[in-house]
Every structure is written in structure tokens, then in C-alpha cells.
Amino acid sequence: MGDSRVIALYITLGCMAFIISKIIISILLYRRWRRKNMVYEDGFSGGKMVMFRSATLQSLTSEEFLKKTLKLSNKDIIGSGGYGTVYRLSITDSIAIAVKRLNKGSADRDRGFERELEAMGDIKHRNIVTLHGYYTAPHYNLLMYQLMPNGSLDAFLHGKSMDRKLLDWHSRYKIALGAARGIAYLHHDCIPHIIHRDIKSSNILLDESMEARVSDFGLATLMEPDQTHVSTFVAGTFGYLAPEYFDTGRATTKGDVYSFGVVMLELLTGKKPTDEAFFEEGTKLVTWVKAVVEDKRAEHVVDSSLECYPAKAIDYFFKIAFMCLEPEPSQRPTMTEVVKMLEQIKSESAAKYS
Numbered sequence: 001m002g003d004s005r006v007i008a009l010y011i012t013l014g015c016m017a018f019i020i021s022k023i024i025i026s027i028l029l030y031r032r033w034r035r036k037n038m039v040y041e042d043g044f045s046g047g048k049m050v051m052f053r054s055a056t057l058q059s060l061t062s063e064e065f066l067k068k069t070l071k072l073s074n075k076d077i078i079g080s081g082g083y084g085t086v087y088r089l090s091i092t093d094s095i096a097i098a099v100k101r102l103n104k105g106s107a108d109r110d111r112g113f114e115r116e117l118e119a120m121g122d123i124k125h126r127n128i129v130t131l132h133g134y135y136t137a138p139h140y141n142l143l144m145y146q147l148m149p150n151g152s153l154d155a156f157l158h159g160k161s162m163d164r165k166l167l168d169w170h171s172r173y174k175i176a177l178g179a180a181r182g183i184a185y186l187h188h189d190c191i192p193h194i195i196h197r198d199i200k201s202s203n204i205l206l207d208e209s210m211e212a213r214v215s216d217f218g219l220a221t222l223m224e225p226d227q228t229h230v231s232t233f234v235a236g237t238f239g240y241l242a243p244e245y246f247d248t249g250r251a252t253t254k255g256d257v258y259s260f261g262v263v264m265l266e267l268l269t270g271k272k273p274t275d276e277a278f279f280e281e282g283t284k285l286v287t288w289v290k291a292v293v294e295d296k297r298a299e300h301v302v303d304s305s306l307e308c309y310p311a312k313a314i315d316y317f318f319k320i321a322f323m324c325l326e327p328e329p330s331q332r333p334t335m336t337e338v339v340k341m342l343e344q345i346k347s348e349s350a351a352k353y354s
């Protein structure tokens with residue numbers, strides 16, 4: 001009897017020690033989380049929110065936005081790049097936006113930064129991702145973009161192989177034409193004209209109907225990219241940069257045309273221009289495709305996921321891409337001319353597939 005009491009006492013003491021240690025651990029964890037959160041909150045406090053004429057977010061207040069932003073966690077991340085991390089932020093049950101948090105210290109916080117953002121906020125085009133507004137604080141800058149439910153062209157082409165199969169010839173053609181229209185608008189219809197400087201498949205986003213929307217324009221001119229991000233060279237991304245850029249370092253509309261030509265080849269071949277295999281073999285996507293197509297073996301470079309495609313239309317698509325990829329910038333067409341040439345394909349063959 002005496003023994004069983006002692007055992008019961010030991011069990012009770014053991015349970016109490018276990019519960020007390022759990023409570024102490026929880027308090028310590030909570031205090032650590034609170035401290036971290038306060039540091040995070042401090043980084044955002046004292047900021048300013050600017051909204052452009054956005055019907056979607058008209059009633060969103062700065063406090064509400066901040067409250068929601070502070071709740072963002074890793075599970076809300078939809079992507080990250082050289083300039084920061086992109087999160088999905090729900091505003092209401094039916095409305096969500098993409099918030100890009102620019103890496104601490106990478107943004108130029110002076111007035112010039114805001115002026116450029118305001119210029120971007122004025123741009124409304126069906127092939128350009130809308131910038132709803134921004135929040136600028138002492139330690140962070142947040143950009144609020146229209147959320148693109150189908151992510152980036154890059155993820156579609158180089159992500160899961162199933163996704164690539166979903167991109168038939170007609171979808172690829174439609175994406176090329178939409179992106180070309182968006183870039184042409186930046187080059188020729190915006191005042192002042194805008195040079196994108198970083199045209200690539202990860203900056204071509206896809207809306208709910210797989211229509212292309214150009215994103216990230218202007219960011220390359222707004223700030224120096226993150227030092228640790230290897231794919232970004234001054235402004236722009238290795239694999240997409242026009243050859244003259246390496247000599248002059250000057251961004252031009254013809255440089256964007258070249259990068260668009262690379263995206264066209266990416267669409268047709270399904271190959272990533274930044275693929276290490278090209279560098280290892282001392283070549284690039286452009287050189288490889290040109291050599292094979294000139295050898296009249298175009299079918300060898302066309303993406304094998306494209307099971308059925310109109311050969312004539314593909315030939316013309318290659319021709320347009322090579323015009324964009326002319327080494328001499330003055331020989332390249334303007335983006336308006338590219339749009340016109342792509343539209344000709346539509347009237348000739350794409351209609352068959354729509």
C-alpha cells in the first residue's frame with residue numbers, strides 16, 4: 001500500500017514537472033516570437049501607403065493593409081527574385097493581390113523611387129500587370145500588384161512537365177502576341193517611353209485566361225539588384241541580354257526587342273536560355289537554334305511537348321524571332337512591327353487552332 005502511494009506521488013510529480021516545463025517553453029517561444037514580430041513591425045511602422053486609382057482596393061486603409069501584411073508567412077510566398085519576395089495577400093474572401101516585399105536596403109528610398117512608381121501606377125493595359133499601389137517604410141518597400149492566378153511563363157515552360165504540355169501552339173502564340181503588345185505599349189504609347197530592361201519568361205505572367213501580362217518593368221531602373229543574385233547583370237538577366245549591352249551598358253528599346261526574341265525561342269523550344277548546359281558547351285540558346293534552323297532541321301529544336309503544330313506558322317515565328325535577334329540593333333524591328341508580323345500569323349494559321 002505504502003509503495004503504491006510512493007509510485008503515485010512520483011507519477012504526479014513527474015506529470016507536474018512535464019506540464020511546468022511545457023508552460024515555460026511556450027512562454028519562451030511566445031516571447032521570442034513577439035520580439036521578432038516587434039522588430040518586423042518596427043520595420044513597417046511610420047510608413048506611407050499610396051494607392052493608384054484602383055477599383056479593387058479602393059476601401060483598403062493603410063492600417064488594414066499593414067495588419068494583413070504582418071500576418072504573411074512562408075506559406076503565402078508565391079515566388080522570389082533578385083529584388084525581393086512575392087506573397088499572395090487576401091484582401092477579402094474574393095479579392096487577393098500580389099505583394100512584393102523589396103529586400104531590405106536594396107530599394108532607393110528617395111523621392112525618385114516614388115516618382116518612378118507613380119509613373120508605373122498610371123499604366124493601364126490588358127497586357128501589363130497593374131501596379132495597385134505601394135507602401136514605403138523606413139526598412140521595407142512593398143509593391144502591390146494585380147495577382148496573376150496562372151503564375152509566370154517561366155514556371156509553365158520549365159516547371160512541371162505536365163504544365164508544359166498544357167501549352168499548345170495556340171497558347172504559346174497567344175502569349176507571344178500579348179507580351180509583344182504589352183512591350184510595344186511601354187515603348188511607343190507611354191509618355192515618357194519606358195524601356196523594360198528585363199524581358200524574360202519569369203517577367204511574363206499569365207492571367208486567368210492565359211493572357212500574357214508583362215511585369216516588373218521599371219524595377220531594373222529603380223534600384224541596384226541584390227548583390228547575391230547571380231542571374232542579374234547590372235540590369236537585365238544573363239541569357240536574355242542583347243550583345244551590345246555588354247559593350248555599352250546602355251539599355252535601349254532594341255535591347256528589349258532582342259530579349260523578346262529570346263523569349264520567342266524559349267516558347268518554341270521549351271529550353272531555358274539560362275540553362276547551365278548551354279554555358280558548359282560554350283554556346284547559347286540563340287546560337288544553337290539559329291544553326292539548326294539554318295540547316296533546315298527546325299523540327300529538331302521545336303519543343304517535343306508540342307504534339308501538333310502548323311509548320312508554316314512555326315517557320316514564320318522563327319523568322320520573326322531571328323529578326324529580333326539581329327546582332328546589329330538598327331536591323332531589329334520595333335515592337336510595333338513585331339506585333340504586326342505576329343498578327344499576320346494569326347490571320348494565316350492560328351485561327352485554325354482557336
Ligand SMILES: Nc1ncnc2c1ncn2[C@@H]1O[C@H](COP(=O)(O)OP(=O)(O)OP(=O)(O)O)[C@@H](O)[C@H]1O
Nearest residue numbers: 078079080081082083086098145146147148152202
Ligand atoms: N503579380 C504577380 N502575380 C502572381 N505571381 C507573381 C506576381 N509577381 C511575381 N510573381 C511570381 O513571383 C516570381 C518572382 O517574381 P520577381 O519579379 O520577384 O522575380 P523574377 O522576375 O523571377 O526575377 P528577377 O527579380 O531577377 O527579375 C515570379 O516568377 C512569379 O512566379
